[in-house]
Amino acid sequence: MTELREVVICSPLRTPVGRMGGSLAAVSALELxxxxxxxxxxxxxxxxxxVDGVIAAQGYPTMEAPAFGRVAALDAGLPVTATGYQLDRRCGSGLQAVLNAAMEVQTGVSDVVMALGAESMSNAPFYTVEGRRGLPPGGLLLHDALARGRETVGGRDHPTPDGNVGTAETLRAEYGISREAQDALALRSHQRAVAAQESGAFDAELVAVEVPGRRGPTRVDRDEHPRADTSLEALASLRAVLSRSDAAATVTAGNSSGQNDAAAAAIVTTPGRAAELGLVPMLRLRSWAVTGNEPERFGVAPVSASNLALRRAGLGFDDLDLIELNEAFAVQVLACLADWGVDAEDPRLNPRGSGISIGHPIGATGLRMLATLAHELPALDGSLALETMCIGGGQGLAAVFERV
Incomplete structure (x- = not known):
């Protein structure tokens, strides 16, 4: 078997992250x-x-851009020789696009691949599966793709009727995690993201988006989700989402990730090909792993995935300079940290915020995290980073990157 080639990541960039129905709502996922x-x-x-091809991640596609990577490649001005496809590993999709690109490059199938993640949750479709059989009594039932996906992601044998929030409450009960601890983590996340914004730390990774409007286009160049005005008191005042059915419920909109709009992309290639093309590598892929667990407690899946990725790289948590763990829910982050023995206030953990503050545009999140990570490492004078996330349906994904 041919020896696998080394893989580097070049020019990871992202758009600002918009709130649900916010500044980027008028822009489609394809345009992002x-x-x-x-x-x-x-x-x-x-x-x-x-560019040999584009591998695109998207969690809520429509047929306005089928085989999303191919359509995006063509619309972005790449030649017709650039191939493309789309994938969906839910919250891990953006990182999986990078890893799929890496596998093509490692094996020599491709030399240069662009990994892409995009999501417009503001424009996620409503759909019906009944329309082709005639109009049923009472009319057609339209499903909200956002809500429906969270209910069906565990399949027939692992139902999640309360969606991802219900699984987060399962971890709260299992680990005995308080509402106060969750709100404190959420506040830190916002404070770190706002501090990064104010210092210009995000500037190098950001790509402004022109949003059309009746009075002309508006330029969006700043994440919309971080809140400078939040506080422990404000977070504590929010009602738990499942409070009507569970008096002990603690998960709120304030200590959960957002529903967001964004896109991110990077070039994946070999060091030699990068040099030939005049590209500047920022990261080297050291190892990665994907693992599965019960869909009903998917929030702790990063534990097994990260442990395996670190073991494959011959590393431990003490070797890491940066830990980027997506904040799907504060309770889920705290559960993972408890299993790892990592302190919730560890300065290596999400130093510029994460899903709770920056937002969680499903298909784009993994690449958004990669763009942030790539620019954080030199700023921290670090060399090794872990990127990991939980995935609805019971999967965890993790990758170890080294600064070039």
Missing amino acids: ATTVLRAVIERSGIDPAA
Whole structure:
């Protein structure tokens, strides 16, 4: 078997993250995707003809852009020789796009692949599965893709009728995690994200988006989700989502990730090909792992995935300079940290915020985290980073990256 080639990541960039129905709501996932792809091409200086293909992650697709990666490649101005497809590993999709690209490059199937993640949760479809059989009595039932996906992601034998929130409450009960601890983590997340915004720490990774409007386009160049005005008192005042059915419920909109709009992309190639094309690698992929667990407690799946990825890299948590753990829910983060023995206030953990503060645009999150991570490492004078996340339906995904 041919030895696997080394893989590096170049020019990871992202759009700002918009709130649900907020500043980017008028922009489709495809438009977000083409915006960030064009920016990666322009800032990296890569010859578009050198790109073999685009692997795109999207959690809530429509047939407005089928085989999303291919359509995004064409609309972004890549030549017709650039292939493309889409994938869905739910919350891990963006990182999985990078890893799929890495596997193509490692095995020699491709030399240069653009990994893409995009989501417009503001425009997630409503759909019916009944319309082709005629109009049923009472009319057609429209499903909200956002809500329905959370209810069905465990399949027939692992129902999650209360969606992801219900699984988060399962962990709260199992680990004995208080509402106060969850709100404290959420507040830290917002404080860190706001501090990063104010210091300009995000500037190098951001690509502005032009949003059309009746009075002309508006330029969005700043994450919309972080809240400078939140406080422990404000967070404590929010009602738990499942409080009507569970008096002990603690998970609120304030200590959970947002529903958001964004896109992110990066170039995946070999060091040699990067040098030939004049690209500047930022990260080297050291190892990765994906694991499964019960869909009803998927929030702790990063534990097994991260442990395996670290073991494959010959590393432990003490070797890491940065831990990027997506904040699907504060309770889920705290449960993972308890299993790892990592303090919730560890400065290596999400130093510029994460899903609770920056937001969680499902298909884009993994690449958004990668773009942030790539720019954090040099700022922290660090060399090794872990990126990991839980995935609805009972999966965890993790990757170890090394600063180049």
